Amino acid sequence: MSFKKFCPKCGKETEQFVENICLDCFLKKKELFEVEKPKFFLCKYCLKLLFKNKWVDFNDESIAKEIALNVNIIKELKQPKIFIELEKKSRLDYKALIQVRGLLSKTLVEREKEINFQLRETTCDSCMKLNASYREAILQLRAKSEKDSFEMLQLTKNLLKKEMLKDSLSGTSNIIKTKNGFDLWIGSKKAASKVSRELARIYNVKIIVSKKLIGEEKSGERKYRHTFCIKIL
Numbered sequence: 001m002s003f004k005k006f007c008p009k010c011g012k013e014t015e016q017f018v019e020n021i022c023l024d025c026f027l028k029k030k031e032l033f034e035v036e037k038p039k040f041f042l043c044k045y046c047l048k049l050l051f052k053n054k055w056v057d058f059n060d061e062s063i064a065k066e067i068a069l070n071v072n073i074i075k076e077l078k079q080p081k082i083f084i085e086l087e088k089k090s091r092l093d094y095k096a097l098i099q100v101r102g103l104l105s106k107t108l109v110e111r112e113k114e115i116n117f118q119l120r121e122t123t124c125d126s127c128m129k130l131n132a133s134y135r136e137a138i139l140q141l142r143a144k145s146e147k148d149s150f151e152m153l154q155l156t157k158n159l160l161k162k163e164m165l166k167d168s169l170s171g172t173s174n175i176i177k178t179k180n181g182f183d184l185w186i187g188s189k190k191a192a193s194k195v196s197r198e199l200a201r202i203y204n205v206k207i208i209v210s211k212k213l214i215g216e217e218k219s220g221e222r223k224y225r226h227t228f229c230i231k232i233l
């Protein structure tokens, strides 16, 4: 024979105990989880999001990941799972519905909370450099006619935009109109080199590369600024 068990708090007969009280009493007494309000920083220039000290693509997934890291679940809940639904209320305002599910005394329980938060605008390091005319390389576009050079510029900007998804420093810090085209100051030498190779392929021309000594590292290594010239005539 088995003894009947009663909750010492409400007197109910039950088999489901958590911390010596019945499941209902436990759930009345304790919250399953707490959420710390997350802080989000968004670069207003490249729209990347600061996540664990890294600038990442800004999307719902990266926001949800960060919120999940700020959810603290009580240790009594076994096999906890977190579900997050995001609602964008305005450009910078969000609402998140956070659901936590898990097992308490072998019973599936679920609770939800809603939080509102705001993205804060800032400037990432790369965009800060670009705003200060930083350049690792110069991409020169040269064409016979004004029309051709503008088309070339547009194409180059589109190619750079793709590179910016990977590295914000691939943007331009200055675009200078010259007699036969444009000079683009580019934050990343790697991006400038890649885009000039793509342009050379599209226009079926050779890249003219030159470099200028701009200084010396403490290690004695010489620093150069590369210029990639694409000339269509």
Ligand SMILES: [Zn+2]
Binding pocket: 007, 008, 009, 010, 011, 012, 021, 022, 023, 024, 025, 026
């Ligand atoms: Zn009870």
Ligand SMILES: [Zn+2]
Binding pocket: 043, 044, 045, 046, 047, 048, 123, 124, 125, 126, 127, 128, 168
């Ligand atoms: Zn940025």
